[in-house]
Amino acid sequence: MANPYRLLALGVLGAFGVGLASLAAPRRHQAPPPPPLLPAAHAKPAEVVLSATLRPGETLSQLLARMTLRAEEARALLEQLQAVQDPRRVRAGLKVDYRVSTRTGAARRVELQLDPDHTFRADGRTGRLVGRVEEVPVRADTVVLAGAVKSSLYRAMLAAEGGVPRAERERIVDLLADKIFAWKVDFSRELQRGDGFRVLYERMVRPDGSARAGRILAVQFEVGGRLQEAYLFAHAGAEDYYDRDGESLKRAFLRAPLEFRRISSAYSTGRFHPILRRVRAHHGIDYAASSGTPIRAVGDGLVRKAGWGGGYGNVVEIWHKRGYASRYAHLRGFAPGVRQGMRVRQGQVIGYVGSTGLSTGPHLHYEFHANGRPVNPSSVRFLSGDPVPAGARAAFRGVVEQRVAAMDRVGGPVFAAARDSAAPPSGRRG
Numbered sequence: 207m208a209n210p211y212r213l214l215a216l217g218v219l220g221a222f223g224v225g226l227a228s229l230a231a232p233r234r235h236q237a238p239p240p241p242p243l244l245p246a247a248h249a250k251p252a253e254v255v256l257s258a259t260l261r262p263g264e265t266l267s268q269l270l271a272r273m274t275l276r277a278e279e280a281r282a283l284l285e286q287l288q289a290v291q292d293p294r295r296v297r298a299g300l301k302v303d304y305r306v307s308t309r310t311g312a313a314r315r316v317e318l319q320l321d322p323d324h325t326f327r328a329d330g331r332t333g334r335l336v337g338r339v340e341e342v343p344v345r346a347d348t349v350v351l352a353g354a355v356k357s358s359l360y361r362a363m364l365a366a367e368g369g370v371p372r373a374e375r376e377r378i379v380d381l382l383a384d385k386i387f388a389w390k391v392d393f394s395r396e397l398q399r400g401d402g403f404r405v406l407y408e409r410m411v412r413p414d415g416s417a418r419a420g421r422i423l424a425v426q427f428e429v430g431g432r433l434q435e436a437y438l439f440a441h442a443g444a445e446d447y448y449d450r451d452g453e454s455l456k457r458a459f460l461r462a463p464l465e466f467r468r469i470s471s472a473y474s475t476g477r478f479h480p481i482l483r484r485v486r487a488h489h490g491i492d493y494a495a496s497s498g499t500p501i502r503a504v505g506d507g508l509v510r511k512a513g514w515g516g517g518y519g520n521v522v523e524i525w526h527k528r529g530y531a532s533r534y535a536h537l538r539g540f541a542p543g544v545r546q547g548m549r550v551r552q553g554q555v556i557g558y559v560g561s562t563g564l565s566t567g568p569h570l571h572y573e574f575h576a577n578g579r580p581v582n583p584s585s586v587r588f589l590s591g592d593p594v595p596a597g598a599r600a601a602f603r604g605v606v607e608q609r610v611a612a613m614d615r616v617g618g619p620v621f622a623a624a625r626d627s628a629a630p631p632s633g634r635r636g
Contacts, residue, residue, distance in 0.1 A: 253305045253314050260300040266293050274306055279313045279335055283328060286337040291320050322416060344410040346420065351378060352618030355401040359383060359393045362403070367618075370409065374419040378405055381422050384465050386436050386447050388553075389457035394493070396430050402619025403427040406609055421445075424609035428619070437606050441598045446591070452602055454591030459505040459526070460552060461583070463534060463572050464493050464559070489580030490533070490573035497538055497568040499559040502552075504532050504574075504583075509548045509556075512540055518571070519563025522556050529578075535571040536562050 258273050260266070266287060270280040287293075304316040313335060316328040320339065328337030353366035359382070363375045382405070383393045404427075408420030425436040436447045436455055447455045507526040515521035518535035522544065525531050538560025550556060561568045574583040594602045 251308055253307050255303070255305050257301060257303045259302075260296065260298050262298040264298070266291075266296050266300075269300075269302065273302065273304065274311075275304070275313050276311070279330065282335050283313075283316060283337065286328065286335070287326060290326060290339050322412065323418065342412050344412055344417075347409045347411055347417075348423070348612065349407060349409045350613055350616040350618065351375070351403075351405045351407070352613075352616065353403060354619055355397050355403070356399060359397060366403075366405075370417075370419075374409070374417070377419040378407060378422065380465075381419075382425065382427070386422060386425060386455065387427070387434065388460050388462075390455055390461065391427075391429050391434060392461040393429075394462065395491075398430050401428045401430065404613045404616075404618040406613050424606075424613065426610075426613065437602075437609060439594060439598075439602050439605055441595065441601075448594055448602070450606060452594035452599060454593055456591035458552075458590075459530070459532075459574075459583075460502070461504075462493070463501050463504050463532075464495055464499060464570060465502070490535075490571050491583065493559075493570040493572060495559045495568065495570060497558075497560055499570075500541075500555045501534050501537065501557045501559060501570055503550045503554050503556050505530070505552050507532070507550060509544060509546055509550060512545050512548075512556075515563065517564040519565060520557070520560065521563075524550060524556075529576060531575040531578075533571075533573040533575070535573075536560055536565045536569060538562065538568075 256274060258269060260269050267280075267284055270284055273280070275283070300318060302316065302318045305314045306312070307314055312333075313328075313330045315330065316326075316335065316337070318326050320326050323342050323344075325340050325342060326337055327340055328335045330336075349368055349370055351363065351366040351368040351370070353362050355362040356365075360376075360379050363379045363382075364372065366375065368375075383391075387393070403425070405422060406424040407422045409417050410420045411417045421438060422436070423438050425434075427434045427436075435450045437450070438445055439448055449455060501522075503524055505524075505526045507524040509522065510525050510531070511521060511523040513521070515535065518533075520535075520537035520539065522534045522537065522540065523531065524533075534557060536559075537557040540557045541555045544550070544556050559568050559570050565571075572583070573580055575581065
């Protein structure tokens with residue numbers, strides 16, 4: 207049997223050993239409990255972003271009135287907007303984005319898109335709204351339109367190869383007919399079915415991917431079997447269009463007095479008059495157009511008459527240099543300020559298409575005279591502008607070659623005139 211005193215001694219010694227061991231072991235640090243979480247704090251924004259859209263039938267001033275702007279800010283903004291944007295041209299759907307200070311209620315920024323290429327931005331951080339118009343940044347690309355005429359220049363351009371929108375094609379038509387070839391070609395009369403064309407032009411691409419037509423760089427156009435060419439060339443700080451030989455396309459007189467024109471009756475010395483019911487001379491060209499179509503002076507000159515002309519109805523007659531004169535008849539009315547003794551410039555609007563006098567419907571009767579005698583306007587050799595200077599001819603030829611090569615890479619119609627010029631003369635072996 208075990209000695210009880212021995213067991214008691216062993217127990218005391220064991221407890222003492224455990225105590226020593228606990229004193230020898232390192233004590234672990236106990237981290238204090240985390241403090242309670244505070245409620246989240248939300249700082250009030252310095253400004254709020256708002257927008258408003260012009261409703262159908264709403265004016266610009268009404269739109270600004272319902273925006274959360276101060277009255278004086280709305281007035282200042284409207285005045286600045288009217289200086290850069292005709293209120294009559296504002297359309298429903300116009301969106302205005304603006305920022306207002308949450309502390310003072312003052313407008314800090316206002317922005318609206320005037321058109322695809324211009325943005326109006328007003329800054330109010332200085333205490334008053336000050337706006338300016340900024341152009342949307344664009345990058346230039348080049349496009350070739352190519353095709354052939356079936357009925358008209360307009361329809362041909364809409365059907366041309368090139369993969370660009372209708373609006374760009376319409377602008378190309380305007381530039382070709384009324385700017386580049388306005389002195390050399392009357393597209394309403396001289397085009398024939400099958401005439402081919404190639405047009406190299408700039409396409410200005412916006413950041414959103416949309417684009418607009420820019421400058422026309424080169425044109426090859428077969429008109430009635432004759433190859434007409436135009437190349438844009440810059441020298442002495444100015445740009446102009448020249449043919450392949452460097453001759454200016456500008457002339458002293460335009461080939462036609464109307465834009466968007468269509469011939470209804472050609473020049474002739476004897477025509478059956480639909481009102482007088484007899485054959486009489488018709489020394490001019492009749493251009494059918496809707497009433498109110500603007501009529502432009504074909505050249506610089508002095509207004510000899512602007513008033514009633516009997517069977518001509520309302521008529522304008524202009525004296526030009528070197529014995530030339532032009533007459534514009536059956537006008538609905540005259541452009542503001544056009545009167546006898548007034549000087550006019552080439553392309554200036556002088557009146558509007560009507561049906562006054564002996565006329566069966568709205569049209570312009572146009573005559574051209576040389577030394578008092580009526581002549582066919584298309585038969586007159588007009589004085590041309592200055593050619594490319596001799597010192598710039600080499601640079602001009604380089605531009606022509608580069609742009610023709612760009613059109614050749616795309617392809618397009620083969621011109622009869624070009625084939626004829628490339629063929630060897632008869633009797634020679636090529």
